[in-house]
Each structure stands twice: as C-alpha cells, then as structure tokens.
C-alpha cells in the first residue's frame with residue numbers, strides 16, 4: 471500500500487499542475503505555478519512543482535519557454551504559436567494563432583541542418599507599459615514645449631480679449647504667470 475501511494479499522489483499533483491497551467495494565458499514561471507497550485511495542494515513543495523513541470527514538458531503536455539537566459543516560463547498551450555514579450559515587465563502573450571510566418575525549406579539545404587521547427591519571439595512594450603511610457607514621454611514633451619504653449623495661450627488670449635471676455639482675461643494672466651515661473655533652461 472505504502473509503495474503505490476507516492477506515484478498515485480504524483481499523478482494527481484501533476485494533473486492539478488497541468489489543469490492550473492492550462493487555465494491561464496499568462497505563461498507563468500515555476501514559482502508562479504507553485505503559488506497557483508498551493509490553493510488546491512497546500513502541502514506541495516516548490517521542488518515538486520519544478521520536477522512536475524519538467525516531466526510535463528518532456529511528455530509534451532506543456533511547453534517550456536526559455537527566453538534570454540534565466541527566464542523560464544511555462545505554457546499550457548502546446549499548439550504551435552509565437553510569443554510577444556514585454557521588455558519592461560517580462561509579460562508574455564500569445565501571438566494570435568492565425569498569424570504565422572512561412573518557413574523557407576531551402577534553409578535545410580543552405581545550412582545542412584535537419585530543421586524540425588522554429589521559434590519566433592516578438593519584443594517590445596506591453597499595452598500597460600507602453601501607455602505608462604507614452605504618458606511619461608508626454609509629460610517630458612510638455613515641459614520642453616512650455617514656452618511655445620504659453621505663447622500660444624497668450625496670442626490666443628490677445629485675440630480673444632479683442633472680442634471682449636472678462637473670464638478669458640483671467641486665464642490669460644494665468645498663462646503669463648506660468649510662463650514667468652518656467653525655469654530658465656526651458657525657455
């Protein structure tokens with residue numbers, strides 16, 4: 471009885487790891503898989519998770535994505551597909567499966583390799599990081615263009631005051647103050 475319990479338990483653990491991994495599209499690391507399965511397997515060790523992930527990938531049940539050195543992530547989707555990786559936060563997404571690139575068979579001849587497949591990784595900034603990035607960029611640009619902006623406000627103001635508006639006169643003063651407060655380097 472004692473002897474058959476460990477392999478059975480292993481199988482159950484492996485199945486749960488597989489189920490959890492297939493339930494997400496985030497391409498988690500082994501540590502993240504460990505956190506995910508602990509809810510259902512509170513006594514599982516990180517080592518067991520690592521071992522089972524390796525076994526599952528050898529069995530072809532999951533994909534191991536090895537990107538740039540130490541970054542190792544796992545994918546429950548074993549259909550051939552490409553990945554996108556964010557250079558800032560290391561998020562990994564799937565390229566939609568209908569997007570594919572033709573492999574040129576002449577490469578076999580040209581290299582002498584018996585090529586069995588190819589991997590392609592797209593890198594850049596994910597939507598969140600690129601939004602954050604463009605926000606920071608626009609703040610920078612605002613600073614750099616402070617003078618032209620104030621001038622624009624002022625000339626617009628001059629034009630508007632001619633058509634008489636008291637409230638706009640007030641905002642013109644504010645624009646002037648802004649301009650005066652701008653650090654000398656930006657003017």
Ligand SMILES: [Zn+2]
Pocket residue numbers: 556557558559560561595596597598599600
């Ligand atoms: Zn990102």
Ligand SMILES: [Zn+2]
Pocket residue numbers: 497545547551552553563564
């Ligand atoms: Zn994937």
